[in-house]
Amino acid sequence: MPGKGRENGYEFGLFLTSCTTTPASKSETVLTKAWLGNDSTYFVIKSWRSKVGKAEIVKWARYLSGVKVCDSRIEGRKCP
Structure with missing residues (x-):
């Protein structure tokens, strides 16, 4: 699941992070x-x-x- 690659001509990363104690809650x-x-x-x-x-x-x-991510200014990366 987490990883990196290219989509629609853009580099991307997918990250999963956890913290057991935060100021706002017990865990996140x-x-x-x-x-x-x-x-x-x-x-x-x-x-x-x-x-x-x-x-x-x-x-x-x-x-x-x-x-x-899309960009209407670039052919092949137009927004739906």
Whole structure:
């Protein structure tokens, strides 16, 4: 699941991080997808502030696999 690659001409990374103690809650798990775009770096984040199971993480990783960065200025990277 976590990894890196290229989508729609942009480099991306998918990261899963956990912290057992945070100021806001007892624990937090964060699934982040980040892209290096032409103008900016883009992030989509799903966060859980409770215990999360593998099935829920897999469900959201699949969802994030469908989230892409597009650019209407570049042929082949147009937005839907």
